Amino acid sequence: MEYSLDEVMETVRMTLYHNFDIRTVTLGINLKDCIDPDIESFKSNVYDKVTEYGKRLVNEAGKIEDKYGVPIINKRISVTPVSLIVESCKEDAPIEIAKTLDMASRDANIDFIGGYGALVQKGMTRSDSRLIDSLPEMLSSTERVCAFLNVASTLSGMNMDAIIKLGNILKDIASRTDNGIGCTKFAVFSNAPEDNPFMAGAFHGIGEPDFSLNIGISGPGVVRSVVEKNRECDLTGLSEVIKRTAFKITRAGELIGRELALKMEVPFGIVDISLASTNKVGDSVAGIVEMMGIERIGAPGSTAALALLIDAVKKGGAMASGNVGGLSGTFIPVSEDSGMNEAVRSGALSIEKLEALTAVCSVGLDMIAIPGDTPAETISAIIADELSIGVVNGKTTGVRLIPVPGKKAGDYVNFGGLLGETYVMDISTFSSRDFILRGGRMPAPITSMRN
Amino acid sequence: MPKDLVFITVIGKDQKGIIAHISNAVFKHNINIEDLNQKVMEGYFVMTMLADMADSKASIADIKREFTEIEKQMDLRIQVQHENIFKAMHRV
Numbered sequence: 001m002e003y004s005l006d007e008v009m010e011t012v013r014m015t016l017y018h019n020f021d022i023r024t025v026t027l028g029i030n031l032k033d034c035i036d037p038d039i040e041s042f043k044s045n046v047y048d049k050v051t052e053y054g055k056r057l058v059n060e061a062g063k064i065e066d067k068y069g070v071p072i073i074n075k076r077i078s079v080t081p082v083s084l085i086v087e088s089c090k091e092d093a094p095i096e097i098a099k100t101l102d103m104a105s106r107d108a109n110i111d112f113i114g115g116y117g118a119l120v121q122k123g124m125t126r127s128d129s130r131l132i133d134s135l136p137e138m139l140s141s142t143e144r145v146c147a148f149l150n151v152a153s154t155l156s157g158m159n160m161d162a163i164i165k166l167g168n169i170l171k172d173i174a175s176r177t178d179n180g181i182g183c184t185k186f187a188v189f190s191n192a193p194e195d196n197p198f199m200a201g202a203f204h205g206i207g208e209p210d211f212s213l214n215i216g217i218s219g220p221g222v223v224r225s226v227v228e229k230n231r232e233c234d235l236t237g238l239s240e241v242i243k244r245t246a247f248k249i250t251r252a253g254e255l256i257g258r259e260l261a262l263k264m265e266v267p268f269g270i271v272d273i274s275l276a277s278t279n280k281v282g283d284s285v286a287g288i289v290e291m292m293g294i295e296r297i298g299a300p301g302s303t304a305a306l307a308l309l310i311d312a313v314k315k316g317g318a319m320a321s322g323n324v325g326g327l328s329g330t331f332i333p334v335s336e337d338s339g340m341n342e343a344v345r346s347g348a349l350s351i352e353k354l355e356a357l358t359a360v361c362s363v364g365l366d367m368i369a370i371p372g373d374t375p376a377e378t379i380s381a382i383i384a385d386e387l388s389i390g391v392v393n394g395k396t397t398g399v400r401l402i403p404v405p406g407k408k409a410g411d412y413v414n415f416g417g418l419l420g421e422t423y424v425m426d427i428s429t430f431s432s433r434d435f436i437l438r439g440g441r442m443p444a445p446i447t448s449m450r451n
Numbered sequence: 452m453p454k455d456l457v458f459i460t461v462i463g464k465d466q467k468g469i470i471a472h473i474s475n476a477v478f479k480h481n482i483n484i485e486d487l488n489q490k491v492m493e494g495y496f497v498m499t500m501l502a503d504m505a506d507s508k509a510s511i512a513d514i515k516r517e518f519t520e521i522e523k524q525m526d527l528r529i530q531v532q533h534e535n536i537f538k539a540m541h542r543v
Binding site: 003005007008009010011012015016063066067068069070248249251252254255 | 458460462488490492497499510511512515528530531532533535536537539540541
């Protein structure tokens with residue numbers, strides 16, 4: 001036999017016992033060719049295109065799941081930023097298009113559709129402002145549409161006027177939905193990638209072709225198990241074994257992505273090698289760090305441990321595929337990772353430590369519940385802090401905060417299903433108001449003098 | 452005709468008739484057994500069978516359905532996966 005029994009069983013064990021899966025296949029669809037001065041024709045063009053390709057995606061992904069025995073958890077679609085395609089339309093066009101996207105994804109059995117958003121790092125067009133103002137209504141009246149905003153970049157700096165608006169908008173979204181759950185479908189970015197397959201921030205960027213099939217692999221459970229097996233080796237050796245495992249799972253992801261793209265007759269885009277947790281036992285990024293020897297994530301040493309972990313994942317991933325892209329960092333969504341949650345509950349992990357983790361590899365403050373009475377300016381200030389790390393370090397950072405109405409620090413909140421459960425985090429009560437309300441644009445950073 | 456290879460893997464408690472049941476199901480669908488390996492790993496019976504589906508009319512989904520009953524009867528885990536994934540993961 002060309003493969004040893006151990007090799008075959010390694011792959012089988014990953015899928016059977018360590019939650020190795022394809023977290024998402026996300027088809028990027030250009031919607032610019034759907035634009036029509038008549039809103040009814042526009043909506044019908046959008047509906048037809050999304051449902052046709054959405055149904056094909058679900059159908060072909062199912063066949064590939066069977067062929068390789070690797071579960072494909074989510075089938076998703078990302079579209080051209082909606083603010084761009086409704087520029088010439090009437091006032092209520094963004095919401096009308098959102099409802100069409102919602103209906104199309106429901107009819108095609110697509111679980112989430114991303115792209116209701118705008119790129120406003122340098123300033124807002126009239127259409128961008130209109131879309132931002134519509135976010136509370138959109139997120140409380142649709143089920144599957146996800147929203148994003150890029151409000152900062154290394155080349156343009158940070159649009160503080162947009163960030164001011166977001167404090168109030170997040171509170172408004174939260175007040176209109178149970179436990180503020182609408183906020184879980186909205187991510188704010190610096191340096192947002194145009195080919196990110198993960199929600200809530202996925203959109204089909206303007207530099208992309210008509211279609212692009214992007215894939216997000218995931219295997220915190222697989223990596224955790226390899227760390228568990230190597231308790232004795234030093235950190236150099238540990239990096240090596242993680243690298244090899246990342247190579248293997250990335251190769252599987254690339255194989256599945258390329259074959260799916262071929263079947264759908266669309267170009268293959270990227271493999272996003274981010275480690276993405278779920279609430280399943282053992283499928284936790286916090287669990288990996290703790291297996292490396294940190295008692296609870298958040299304790300001193302966590303930043304170094306996570307830096308080593310993701311560096312090894314990137315090295316293995318880059319060797320395995322020439323198409324690594326998207327976010328390709330670590331997701332440590334608090335409510336979606338049981339280990340992170342336990343760290344918050346036990347007081348090991350603060351929002352400040354989470355912010356520090358994003359300086360080395362995490363892609364943002366993700367799925368964090370904060371007290372409902374947090375002032376809007378404080379929310380804007382947390383966003384500004386987090387995004388400035390991305391701007392200055394030339395990397396993507398994002399924020400997905402949920403100011404849960406009526407809840408205070410330490411309270412328990414359950415978002416249900418994959419969104420998980422969490423404890424409300426403690427937020428500084430010192431004011432940032434006067435700084436935030438200055439507004440304007442924070443200039444782009446100097447990129448020499450790297451200290 | 453090019454081969455269409457799949458790995459059928461079985462994990463479970465060692466007992467009589469495992470290979471007989473699997474081979475029977477495979478034969479029924481006109482699938483050729485190319486190679487077979489078995490051993491006891493960490494107290495479990497483990498078997499990997501490399502099989503060629505080129506002459507079979509059945510799909511991988513059909514074969515999996517066929518194995519569901521055997522899994523239940525004999526308390527086994529049976530996986531069917533196309534060979535390409537092993538090539539991608541274990542060969543540079």
